[in-house]
Amino acid sequence: MQFLREELSKLHGHHAREERRHDSLLLWEERERTLSSHSNNKTFAFLKPEALQSRVAGEVLSRLERKGFAIKQLRLHNISRKEAETLYTVHKGKPFFQELVDHVTSGPVVLMILEGSNAVDVLRKVIGATNPQTADPGTIRGDLSLSITANIIHASDSLENAKKESSIFFHDGI
Ligand code: CMP
Numbered sequence: 001m002q003f004l005r006e007e008l009s010k011l012h013g014h015h016a017r018e019e020r021r022h023d024s025l026l027l028w029e030e031r032e033r034t035l036s037s038h039s040n041n042k043t044f045a046f047l048k049p050e051a052l053q054s055r056v057a058g059e060v061l062s063r064l065e066r067k068g069f070a071i072k073q074l075r076l077h078n079i080s081r082k083e084a085e086t087l088y089t090v091h092k093g094k095p096f097f098q099e100l101v102d103h104v105t106s107g108p109v110v111l112m113i114l115e116g117s118n119a120v121d122v123l124r125k126v127i128g129a130t131n132p133q134t135a136d137p138g139t140i141r142g143d144l145s146l147s148i149t150a151n152i153i154h155a156s157d158s159l160e161n162a163k164k165e166s167s168i169f170f171h172d173g174i
Pocket residue numbers: 091096100130148149150151153154155
């Protein structure tokens with residue numbers, strides 16, 4: 001009898017533990033679903049041609065992952081002039097526009113959609129100032145470039161632009 005009681009109590013303990021495990025799994029799945037369904041946790045970025053030419057694409061992706069971003073989409077792509085002009089339409093008429101379009105169409109780039117809390121702002125901080133000569137050391141541009149045109153990575157500066165820019169390259173955008 002005593003033996004049976006002990007066995008039953010062990011079984012109850014096991015069930016209670018299994019239930020708790022199941023509950024925390026459900027909570028985790030719910031959290032993941034909530035995160036994915038909020039596009040304000042996503043942003044658009046691409047590695048410019050020099051990142052691949054100088055073999056730092058892996059390092060940059062590694063930094064982004066170590067920071068905590070999840071890579072939701074990733075694609076090697078040759079940007080057409082039309083796509084580049086659409087992407088940089090706000091810079092049309094500025095003195096650096098042609099050079100910029102020439103540059104981003106000069107070789108393959110790596111397009112991506114990243115996910116993480118406050119993705120737009122955090123990614124902009126991680127990549128650093130537009131001009132790598134003034135970007136803080138420790139940022140991607142601050143560590144890996146000296147050229148304002150070849151500044152390794154582009155990242156959208158607002159959620160609105162992330163939606164617009166990602167939709168140029170990804171059917172379902174962000
Ligand atoms: P990006 O984040 O891709 O957005 C626009 C790009 O224009 C910028 O990075 C730079 O590579 C490029 N650019 C070149 N000259 C300038 C400039 N004087 N001011 C701002 N952006 C510039």
